[in-house]
Amino acid sequence: MEALQEILYKRxxxxxxAYRDYENNPYNPALVHELRVDTRKLRSVIHFLKHAFGEKEYNRINRELKSFAxxxxxxxxxxxxxxxxxxxxLxxxxxxxxxxxxxxxxxxxRNREMKRTFNKTNIEAFNGMLESVEQAIDMLSIEMDTSIEDYITDRLKTKKTVLIKEYEELDMTDYNAVHDVRKRAKKLRYSARYLRPLTGKKHKKTIKRMKKxxxxxxxxxxxxxxxELLDELGAKMKNEELKKLFAYMGRIENQSK
Known part of the structure; x- marks a missing residue:
């Protein structure tokens, strides 16, 4: 149990x-990205272990992490x-x-959106999320019929099999389905990566396939x-030339799908 808690505390x-780095330089796009990715990694591992947390507790901390991201x-x-x-x-x-x-x-x-992330409500939400997640990790207690090693290994294998099948049958014109499969591939990749020390295996094939x-x-x-964002921003433009430019950019992005 301590080994699992250590993994979660580390995430x-x-x-x-990442939040501290963003506070120091919110103008750096890489730091915004890093903050979101680190949050997604913890959410992925917690989601993988959702049965260990219990439904009510899992829903609470997942909701706070999701809202923060x-x-x-x-x-x-x-x-x-x-x-x-x-x-x-260019x-x-x-x-x-x-x-x-x-x-x-x-x-x-961007500047308007950046300032919004530092309002009182969002700062309080961040501190509340940290407290909630830390408390949930402190109280984590897994009761199962199998070992944690077998639980993680079997769950990784099952999820991988299901996800690969869905990917191979994916309708690329269905954005919601494509987005869902990609999101779950990320979650499984991060879960395999950060929980593998508990299994004694490296799960390289799973990590590699999910990344692919x-x-x-x-x-x-x-x-x-x-x-979608180009269309939204273009609709706000009063300058007709800018409106045309945003529309053109939007067409280019649609064609690249």
């Missing part, structure tokens, strides 16, 4: 450090979108005379989110 500590979702989307637009602008420099205005607008949107699925679906899901 929680990573979130604390969502706080930075829009900020991350704007960072990704800015990078995508920058790539297009590739097609003569496409528009309004690139400067577009990037200025994206920067202003995640990457294969990544461009599609990212392009979908980018296109």
């Amino acid at each position: 929680l500590k990573k979130i604390k450090q 969502k706080t930075y979702g829009r900020l991350r989307e704007l960072d990704v979108l800015t990078e995508v637009c920058s790539t297009i602008a 590739r097609q420099p003569d496409l528009s005379e309004h690139y400067y205005d577009m990037f200025k607008y994206l920067r202003e949107e 699925i995640q990457n294969a679906l990544g461009n599609y899901t990212d392009a979908h989110v980018n296109a």
Whole structure:
């Protein structure tokens, strides 16, 4: 039990450090991404062990972790979108005379979203989440008919088999299904990676296969989110030239799916 708790405490500590780094420099897109990824890693492991926490306790801490990660979702989307637009602008420099205005607008949107992450409600939610998760880890007590080693190994194998089958039969025109499979592949990859010390195995094949699925679906899901955000931002534009530029960028992203 102590070995499992140590793994969970380590992931929680990573979130604390990532948050501190973000506090120190919220202008760095890499730090926003790192904070969200570290949160997702802990959520993945906790989700994998949800039966060990009990339904009520699991739902509570998962809800808080999910809400915390969502706080930075829009900020991350704007960072990704800015990078995508920058790539297009470098590739097609003569496409528009309004690139400067577009990037200025994206920067202003990002600054507004960045400031929102530091409001009193979000800061209190972060501290409350840390307290809740730490308390849940402290009180973790697993009662099962099999060993923790067999439990994790069998669960990894079952989830891997189901996920590969769903991936092979996936309808790529169904965004929600594609997003769901990619998300679950991430969860399984992180669970295999961080829980493997408890199994005595490296689970390299599982980790490698889940990463392959995640990457294969990544461009599609990212392009979908980018296109939707471009449409949303373009709809706000009063400047017709900027509206046209956002619409063009959106078409490019839709075509890349």
